Amino acid sequence: MLKKFFQGLIVVLLLVYLVFAVAFINPKVDVDLLCSEIQIEVVKNHGISYLNEDQIRSMLGRSQTNPLNKRMSTVSIESIENTLKQSKLIKSAESYKTVDGKLKIKIYQYYPILRVISDAGNYYVDSDGDFMPVPKKFAAHLPLATGAITEEYAKNQLVIFARFLQKNKKWNEHIEQIHVLPNRDVELIPAKGSHTIILGKIENYAENLDKLELFYKKVLDQAGWQRYSTINLKYKNQVVCTK
Secondary structure (H helix, E strand, O other): OHHHHHHHHHHHHHHHHHHHHHHHHOOOOOOOOEOOEEEEEEEOEOOEOOOOHHHHHHHHHOOOOOOOOOEHHHOOHHHHHHHHOOOOOEEEEEEEEOOOOEEEEEEEEOOEEEEEEEOOEEEEEEOOOOEEOOOOOOOOOOOEEEEOOOHHHHHHHHHHHHHHHHHOHHHHHHEEEEEEOOOOEEEEEEOOOOOEEEEEEHHHHHHHHHHHHHHHHHHHHHHOOOOOOEEEOOOOOOOEEEO
């Protein structure tokens, strides 16, 4: 009998807890309450931020979804998030209302890993292979890709190489520029030395960079980094150099 009493008591306490939990997580907003404040958080990517609060407020101010001084009951979270996501600089947006008349917005930015400058366009490529415009008053220290680059080539080939560079600090710091020739051979401009690296087809980057690393250790570290003008890696099991 006592066991059943305690079991019943536990059930009642759980129900009371659930009622309070739901009320706390989904507080009822006064329908006549006006939106008095918009609180914005722009989440940085690896310390990079090319958007700020004022820019987000400006986006809302120019749209019909601006919630400030409107009744909270008429403020549409979905419309606000959709308005913000129209910007090609914003990957996603999360927002919610508070019981004291505030709207909180969290902005997630795209994370660029490559800058492309070609006849076909001038843009950043993000880690998912999506394109984003170059923001004003913002410059990220990223590998620069130039030459005969189509959007398809940037999205499918270059982004794979850019992801590799992002994950490999040594190569990311060493390679400053990726130049694509009309035949799709790739040249690399290093940060150190006065030579040009002829990588060949970008699909072979892993094998060819292994050859380059070995060549640096066995030859250039002893002969000097100014010895050659070109280092050609495109031939299998060979490194062909020009003085």
